[in-house]
Amino acid sequence: MLIDPFNFFVIPLALTLIFLFVAALIYDVIIFRRRRRRGNPVVYRCDSCRHIYSVPHRTPLARCPKCGNQNEPVRE
Numbered sequence: 658m659l660i661d662p663f664n665f666f667v668i669p670l671a672l673t674l675i676f677l678f679v680a681a682l683i684y685d686v687i688i689f690r691r692r693r694r695r696g697n698p699v700v701y702r703c704d705s706c707r708h709i710y711s712v713p714h715r716t717p718l719a720r721c722p723k724c725g726n727q728n729e730p731v732r733e
């Protein structure tokens with residue numbers, strides 16, 4: 658049986674692309690679930706005492722646990 662040279666290259670290429678697509682899909686699902694479970698903590702840095710702290714949910718201002726100063730989030 659003679660293998661068509663077109664299939665000789667296309668079938669492994671298609672299998673590789675399908676494998677990569679499925680791997681990316683699994684990775685996305687795992688990362689999405691992990692992020693949703695942990696929440697998305699937001700980092701704040703206090704302007705007066707330089708204390709760095711995080712808050713589980715994004716708010717425009719968060720109170721510093723050390724000195725009570727209100728601060729804006731550091732990263733988006």
Ligand SMILES: [Zn+2]
Nearest residue numbers: 703706721724
């Ligand atoms: Zn502070």
